[in-house]
Amino acid sequence: MSIGTWILLITMxxxxxxxxxxxxxxxxxxxxxxxxxxxxxxxEEESAVDAPIDAKR
Incomplete structure (x- = not known):
């Protein structure tokens, strides 16, 4: 076997x-x-996606 085959086998x-x-x-x-x-x-959990973006207004 050639060196390329051995390198491929070792890598695999x-x-x-x-x-x-x-x-x-x-x-x-x-x-x-x-x-x-x-x-x-x-x-079940309340996520940040459900919260309004502008909570300060």
């Missing part, structure tokens, strides 16, 4: 390994625990 292994590490870190920190609750909390 590095990208795959870093993607797995990022996924594992997100999984262990609990980022995937409640994916549906965010959209319901968004609807």
């Amino acid at each position: 292994v590095c990208f795959s390994g870093s993607a797995l590490l990022i996924w594992y870190a997100a999984k262990t920190s609990g980022q995937f625990d409640d994916v549906e609750g965010v959209k319901y909390r968004m609807l």
Whole structure:
């Protein structure tokens, strides 16, 4: 195999390994625990978008 093939293989292994590490870190920190609750909390909370722009008038 040529040097370009080895560089490509090493790069692919590095990208795959870093993607797995990022996924594992997100999984262990609990980022995937409640994916549906965010959209319901968004609807329940009063947001700054609903507030009038000129509150001083």
